[in-house]
Amino acid sequence: MKTNHIAPNIVNRDFKKFGPRKALLTDITYLYYQGGCCYLSVIIDVCTHEVLAYTVSRNLKVDFVIDMVDGLLNKYGAELDDRTIVHSDQGVHYTSQAFVKKLQDISFIQSMSRKGNCWDNAPQESFLAI
Numbered sequence: 719m720k721t722n723h724i725a726p727n728i729v730n731r732d733f734k735k736f737g738p739r740k741a742l743l744t745d746i747t748y749l750y751y752q753g754g755c756c757y758l759s760v761i762i763d764v765c766t767h768e769v770l771a772y773t774v775s776r777n778l779k780v781d782f783v784i785d786m787v788d789g790l791l792n793k794y795g796a797e798l799d800d801r802t803i804v805h806s807d808q809g810v811h812y813t814s815q816a817f818v819k820k821l822q823d824i825s826f827i828q829s830m831s832r833k834g835n836c837w838d839n840a841p842q843e844s845f846l847a848i
Contacts, residue, residue, distance in 0.1 A: 723813050728829035729764070729805045738765045739797045741829075742790075744806045746783070749774070759786045759811075761804070770794055783811045784820055791824065800825040807831045 729741055741764040749756050759782055760772045771790035775782035791798070804826050806812040812830065821828050 723818050724808055725828040725830040727831060728803055728827060733764045736765050736803070738763060739794065740765065740801060741803045741805060742770065744783070744786070744804060744812070746778075746809065746811065757782065759783050761786060761790055764805075778811075780811050780814045780816050783817055787820055787824075798826070801827070803827045803829050805829040805831070808833050
């Protein structure tokens with residue numbers, strides 16, 4: 719799934735400079751429960767700290783992050799435009815051809831944290847730590 723696609727770090731930890739619906743942060747976390755584990759993918763607005771979209775999956779196939787973007791578009795599409803930035807880490811889901819193409823098809827700007835640097839996506843990491 720992983721490609722060589724690494725987007726520039728446009729957000730660059732400057733989380734306060736973006737208005738509503740301009741910089742969206744995303745990541746995946748594990749949810750453990752009795753008898754198993756599932757995965758939660760979330761998009762939050764860096765300005766308002768709202769959860770704009772999320773999906774839960776029993777597997778880590780890339781489709782579930784694409785479904786999350788589709789859910790975002792269904793609910794907030796009128797508020798998003800070609801200046802909307804989607805910022806993530808460099809995980810395989812976000813470097814996959816399917817995710818990169820999805821963002822390109824809807825004219826979103828892709829931004830990525832530096833490799834192994836959780837501070838570059840700190841508001842999202844803090845949200846998932848809760």
